[in-house]
Amino acid sequence: MKILIIGTGYVGATTAMVFAESGWQVTGLDIDEAKIERLRQGHLHFHEPGLEELIDKHVRSGRLLFTTDKETAIAGHDIIFICVGTPSRPDGSADLRYIQQVAADIGHWMNGYKLVVTKSTVPVGTQERVTAWIEAAQRQPHLFDVASNPEFLREGKAVEDALRPDRIVIGTDSARATEQLLTLYQSFQCPRIITTPRTAELIKYASNAFLATKISYMNELAKLCDEFKINVNAVAEGMGLDPRIGPSFLQAGLGYGGSCFPKDVSELVMTAREQDVHLHILEQVMEVNRTQYAYLLDKARLRLGDFANKNIAILGLAFKPDTDDIREAPATRMIHDLLLEQANVSLFDPVATLPAHASYGAVTECSSAEEAIRDADAVILCTEWAAFEQLDWESLKGLMRQLNFFDGRNMMDARKMREIGFYYQGIGNDY
Template identity: 90%
Template sequence: MNILIIGTGYVGATTAMVFAESGWQVTGLDVDADKIERLRQGRLHFHEPGLEDLIAKHVHSGRLLFTTDKETAIAGHDVIFICVGTPSRPDGSADLRYIQQVAEDIGYLMNGYKLVVTKSTVPVGTQEQVKAWIEAAQRQPHPFDVASNPEFLREGKAVEDALQPDRIVIGTDSAKASEQLLTLYQSFQCPRIITTPRTAELIKYASNAFLATKISYMNELAKLCDEFKVNVNEVADGMGLDPRIGPSFLQAGLGYGGSCFPKDVSELVMTARAQAVQLHILEQVMEVNRIQPTYLLDKARSRLGDFANKNIAMLGLAFKPNTDDIREAPALRMIHQLLLEQANVRLFDPVATLPAHSSSYEAVTVCASVEEAIQNADAVILCTEWAAFGQLDWENLKGLLNQLNFFDGRNMMDARWMRGIGFYYQGIGND
């Protein structure tokens, strides 16, 4: 089977790599000519460790091709994965315009049986909509199946998750579609769940919403830990040893961000509201996450008196390490507030950059190194736990600062050691 991947963003590029690595012939289709040209050269348009090397490997072998010619691509492939974006609308619901456009293109251009697989994260019931859009766009009545096959990728660890998945979820009512997808994934050693399309779609949302809930729960608990002078990291260690809880996603900090958790939690809440169901817990999860960055800013403001004309060094912009993704990054919200309060913000991130063509952050000084960012700083705020930040010699670097104030939004540093070398150190729940 030759595979067509429509959409070559984070999910699409990773999916293309996975199937090429598994021995299949794969073509990536996108309307963005610049993106396609980069991929044809084996270069990624985003940062994801290890992925570019594998893309380049299969481009050079000829197993992985890229094109902007949708007519030839759709006609020439029997298995088509939809990997386009599903951004949130202003009200928090999913915008399916790109899914609909792809479905209509497939319907209009198909020339025989097609297995259409939705890999994008979509609301419950989308598989049925995709089927209807394809049928309505057909010029001739060709047979097809539509299945759901959600992705479970972590940004920064997409290669590991893609090549060694912890489960494969396939949602389809078609025995033919199920058989084809199982064949595509035959080399993977992990549980396979064959279920209905609606169940598969909900598994994806429910998984991310539950992980977001764990994060917000620990962030709430961290505030109580501060009051009791208890270290939230030790509490998390004790909790995580219970196999019913596990250690993952128990790290307190500035809150979650990125392209998945904020969008998926919001869209699940809106999906429920459309069915007259209120998901009270998830509504509170979103609220806790919304206000979490202000918690550390309040501590910094209390220490400094105010931010006006203070030099604030921001370390980290990406919502997590090993990615350049700044969507819904807590650092952006903090920078916005600091600028409102007339602070002088100096920023360093080893990979991520501020939004292009945005006037909101023109007053931020973007620095080429940590040393440049912290020069004459009245406070350092660590927003992203890049490993390099923890490897720095802070005892020698402290001479660059105007005041030795360090606010650790990820509880990355050893509080006792930082205080021992002279810093006023404040994390989140780690006194």
């Protein structure tokens, strides 16, 4: 079987890599000439640890090819994975325009039976819409199946998750499609769930929404811990030992961000509303996350009086470590508010950078943490990059104007930071 991956972003590039690594012949298709040329040279257009090396390996071996030729690619491949983006519209619903365009292209250029697999995160019922879009675009009738095969990749851990998945979900009503997909995944040692397309689509949304709920729950609990002078990390440890709860996603902080959780939660809420169902818990999860960054900012404001003409150093821009993704990152909201209050903002992130946008023009992007904190009245840590914990803060404190440290990820040792002279505040972990 020859596999075509349409869309070579984060999901598409990772999917192409993992099938090439499994021994299949894979082609990546994208309309972006510059992106395709970089991939042909074995280079990624985004940061993901370990992925570029594997892409380069399979490009060199000839097992992984990249093209912009829709007609040849669609006609020449047996299985086609749709991996294009599904951004949220302003109302929070999923924008399926790219999915629809790909479906139309497949219908137009197909020359025989094709198995079309939706890997992108899509609302319940999208498999049926893709089927209709392909049929409408066909120039002559050809048999095809459309299956759902959602991805469960963590940014920063995509290679590990792709090569050693904890489950494979296949949503299809076709025995032929089921057989082909099981063959495709035959080398993977993990549970396989064979279900309906609608169920597979909902599994993806339900999984991410549940994890987002755990995060917002702990962020709410951290505020109560502050009032009682209880360390939320100790509470999380005690909770996480219960196997029904588990330790993952119990870390209080500034809230979730990135390309998945914010989008998927809002799209699930909108999907429910379209069915006259209100997911009240998830609506509150979104509200808690929207305002969580301001909780730490309020602490800093109380300490400093106000931010006008204060030098504020932001450490970390990406929504999480090991990625350059700043979509919905709490740091961007933090910076926006600081600028509105006339603060002087300096920023350092090991990988991520601000977009070339006028609203960020007053921010000084620095090449090191040392440069960012020089003459700072306060440091606000927004991303838990390991490098920040490893800094010699005893030595670095001499660079600062005032020794105020606000830890948005509860990363630092509060006792140690205070011992070396810092005024330290985290989120529910100061005790």
